[in-house]
Amino acid sequence: MATGRTHRPATRSRGIPEATVARLPLYLRALTALSERSVPTVSSEELAAAAGVNSAKLRKDFSYLGSYGTRGVGYDVEYLVYQISRELGLTQDWPVVIVGIGNLGAALANYGGFASRGFRVAALIDADPAMAGKPVAGIPVQHTDELEKIIQDNGVSIGVIATPAGAAQQVCDRLVAAGVTSILNFAPTVLSVPDGVDVRKVDLSIELQILAFHEQRKAGEEAGAGTAQQAAAARSDAADQGPDGDVPAVMPA
Amino acid sequence: MATGRTHRPATRSRGIPEATVARLPLYLRALTALSERSVPTVSSEELAAAAGVNSAKLRKDFSYLGSYGTRGVGYDVEYLVYQISRELGLTQDWPVVIVGIGNLGAALANYGGFASRGFRVAALIDADPAMAGKPVAGIPVQHTDELEKIIQDNGVSIGVIATPAGAAQQVCDRLVAAGVTSILNFAPTVLSVPDGVDVRKVDLSIELQILAFHEQRKAGEEAGAGTAQQAAAARSDAADQGPDGDVPAVMPA
DNA sequence: ATGTGTGAAGTACTTCACAGCC
DNA sequence: GGCTGTGAAGTACTTCACACAT
Numbered sequence: 111m112a113t114g115r116t117h118r119p120a121t122r123s124r125g126i127p128e129a130t131v132a133r134l135p136l137y138l139r140a141l142t143a144l145s146e147r148s149v150p151t152v153s154s155e156e157l158a159a160a161a162g163v164n165s166a167k168l169r170k171d172f173s174y175l176g177s178y179g180t181r182g183v184g185y186d187v188e189y190l191v192y193q194i195s196r197e198l199g200l201t202q203d204w205p206v207v208i209v210g211i212g213n214l215g216a217a218l219a220n221y222g223g224f225a226s227r228g229f230r231v232a233a234l235i236d237a238d239p240a241m242a243g244k245p246v247a248g249i250p251v252q253h254t255d256e257l258e259k260i261i262q263d264n265g266v267s268i269g270v271i272a273t274p275a276g277a278a279q280q281v282c283d284r285l286v287a288a289g290v291t292s293i294l295n296f297a298p299t300v301l302s303v304p305d306g307v308d309v310r311k312v313d314l315s316i317e318l319q320i321l322a323f324h325e326q327r328k329a330g331e332e333a334g335a336g337t338a339q340q341a342a343a344a345r346s347d348a349a350d351q352g353p354d355g356d357v358p359a360v361m362p363a
Numbered sequence: 364m365a366t367g368r369t370h371r372p373a374t375r376s377r378g379i380p381e382a383t384v385a386r387l388p389l390y391l392r393a394l395t396a397l398s399e400r401s402v403p404t405v406s407s408e409e410l411a412a413a414a415g416v417n418s419a420k421l422r423k424d425f426s427y428l429g430s431y432g433t434r435g436v437g438y439d440v441e442y443l444v445y446q447i448s449r450e451l452g453l454t455q456d457w458p459v460v461i462v463g464i465g466n467l468g469a470a471l472a473n474y475g476g477f478a479s480r481g482f483r484v485a486a487l488i489d490a491d492p493a494m495a496g497k498p499v500a501g502i503p504v505q506h507t508d509e510l511e512k513i514i515q516d517n518g519v520s521i522g523v524i525a526t527p528a529g530a531a532q533q534v535c536d537r538l539v540a541a542g543v544t545s546i547l548n549f550a551p552t553v554l555s556v557p558d559g560v561d562v563r564k565v566d567l568s569i570e571l572q573i574l575a576f577h578e579q580r581k582a583g584e585e586a587g588a589g590t591a592q593q594a595a596a597a598r599s600d601a602a603d604q605g606p607d608g609d610v611p612a613v614m615p616a
Numbered sequence: 617a618t619g620t621g622t623g624a625a626g627t628a629c630t631t632c633a634c635a636g637c638c
Numbered sequence: 639g640g641c642t643g644t645g646a647a648g649t650a651c652t653t654c655a656c657a658c659a660t
Contacts, residue, residue, distance in 0.1 A: 129651060135572040139551065153619060162553040165619095166653055173621055181620045181659040198572050199579030206571070213473055217466030223551060223568040228575065267578055268571065291581060292574040294567070298392065298476060300415040308577050310570050314547070315476040317563050318459070318521065319388040319451050321545040322481065324561050325520055326452030328544060382629060406641065418641095419631055426643055434642045435638040 126197075130171045136161045137168065138194045144187050153184040195228075205232035205264045207290075209281050210273030211241055211251050214296060218272060219247035232264040237277065254281075261288035268292045275299045282309075379450075383424045389414045390421065391447045397440050406437040448481075458485035458517045460543075462534050463526030464494055464504050467549060471525060472500035485517040490530065507534075514541035521545045528552045 140160035144152060154172075158165040172178060172185070178193055179185045195201050206224070208215050211234050219234055234251045236242070241251045252260060260266070269285040271278050271293060278297035285293060292308045295301055298316075301309050393413035397405060407425075411418040425431060425438070431446055432438045448454050459477070461468050464487050472487055487504045489495070494504045505513060513519070522543040524531050531550035538546060545561045548554055551569075554562050 127651070131576050132569075132573055134576070135566075135569040136553075138572070140553075155619080160553070164653080166655095167651090169620065170622080170652080177621070179620050182618045183660070184619070197576070199575040200572065202579075204571075204575055204578070213466055213470030217470055218567060220466055221567060224571075227568055227572065229568075229571055268574055270571075292578045294570050294574060300389075300393075300413070306581070308574055310574055312565055312567070312570060313388075314471060314474060314565070315480055315482075316385075316388040317547050317565060318457075318477075318482055319391070319453065319480065320385055321521055321547060321561055321563055322452040322457055323384050323387070323450070325457070325545045326455075328559070380629070408641085417631080419633095420629090422642065423630080423644080430643070432642050433638065434636070435640050437641070 126174045130174055131198075133161070133163060133167075133171055134194050134198055136163070137171070138191065138198070138200075141187055141191045141194070145191055149187055151184045151186055154179070157185065200228035202228060204229050204268055205266045206230065206268045206270060207233045207235055207257075207260060207264075207266050207285075208270045208272060209235045209254075209257070209285070210271060210277070210297075211236040211246055212272065212274075215270075215272040216246050218270060218296075219249065229268075232266055233260045235260065237273075257281075257284055258288045261285065261290060266290060268294070270294045270296070271301075272296045379427045383427055384451075386414070386416060386420075386424055387447050387451055389416070390424070391444065391451070391453075394440055394444045394447070398444055402440055404437045404439055407432070410438065453481035455481060457482050457521055458519045459483065459521045459523060460486045460488055460510075460513060460517075460519050460538075461523045461525060462488045462507075462510070462538070463524060463530070463550075464489040464499055465525065465527075468523075468525040469499050471523060471549075472502060482521075485519055486513045488513065490526075510534075510537055511541040514538065514543060519543060521547070523547045523549070524554075525549045 137157065140157055141152075143160070144157075152160075154165040154169045158168040161168065169179075172190075175193060175197055178190055192201075206229050208218050208231060211219065215234065215236070219231055224231060231247070231249060234246055234249050235254055235257055236251050237254045239253060242253045244251050261269075267290055269282075269290040269292070271281055271285075273281055275297045278295065278299045279301060282293060282295070282301045282303065286303055286307055291306060293301065293303065293310070295309055295311045296313075298313055301311075303309055390410065393410055394405075396413070397410075405413075407418040407422045411421040414421065422432075425443075428446060428450055431443055445454075459482050461471050461484060464472070468487065468489070472484055477484060484500070484502060487499055487502050488507055488510055489504050490507045492506060495506045497504050514522075520543055522535075522538040522545070524534055524538075524546060526534055528550045531548065531552045532554060535546060535548070535554045535556065539556055539560055544559060546554065546556070546563070548562055548564045549566075551566055554564075556562055
């Protein structure tokens, strides 16, 4: 059990690479925008630009899902939206609980991108008795004591932890014991979970530290001998959004 | 300019792999905890467990920084804290501005992990005139009109965007024009930036969608022929925290 | 003509396994 | 004897480049 190592020898759920899965939501967002503008078809080049990746990667990604495009033409927007949604499991309804209703928890509760994507905030839970009953984003906050009952009554399998770091592991254990098998963790802690439970982590301070690292490099290169050549080769990261295609996004209030 | 593609031929800033950089903050956090408990040394095995990675990876990561361990003994906690902090550029002070002071922006402003890690919230900026002057986390909110002046007066190079999606690109453009070269984007949009500017993205809805994908697989495998073998091999992701070591974390209020 | 789908080549990251130092 | 540091092997992901369908 401990920190729950796991070697994941070839986890590839059914042949779709994890890196591809992480990009599908990006494509879906771009496609949804096109759909709203009633654009009927897109080329891999256009869609890739909108999603911030390169077109070869996008075509390869789609090839794992099937052959949904038409050579010489492109992809049918509506059809692709459906296929990706289905692949991601967004055609079904996912009740979600948010535990820890501070500023962050409230921000998450208010996040509009939820309902639109198959997610439904089933309940807000907080340890502070003073919060109980107070509505946040139109949903009354419930006390932690009710956690197990809420999970079971609503058939919740996805939990969001937005508590302080000190409470996170305990909340996590209770969520898992009650039947939650996927956790999105905003607390700056490494959570231990049994096999079969997925944890994803979102950590502001880590992101900032990564930015600081690159920022420092930029400053150094500027100062250090400007070998022109070196300066040119310097840092051209920029786009492709975040040093590695991965990573996710919250939503402002 | 467009979506600002970039092939980043061998960006590796100075030989440290991006994947390693992304883990340094994790190690740093674990080490800081050990330091607070006055633990003098750690083995790669122990530290790896605390950080949620495996020990071979950790040793390899550290080998990119130098030979800071002692064979047969382990790593000196204080010394490593210093070396990693320096490598990440945390020994200097990074003034940061947060734009968009809704629930999320407020949550970020209140995040304690800031000051402790070399980051300082230099200013909070919001487009709503009604917010101007109101203190959030003890810092008075300033109006967007002041953005350029704030950036320049404080020498800010890192900006956090927590505005609604619609405002993000415009805010981003202004930040970049004013001199910001690293952006942490919480708005669910792909930002276009010129070369030399780093963008990292944090997106709640993408994380949830990735969880939903795996959640769906779990359900499917349960139902589908339980080839015992298949069920056993099933999904053993779990720990290693989030399908790929990467990703970051916000902090609750 | 145009743009998809994909083997093949290239690159990045991880894990193994063990020599070498304490 | 214990634990680091690292070449070498293995795996995962990306990019190229072009055959092939429309």
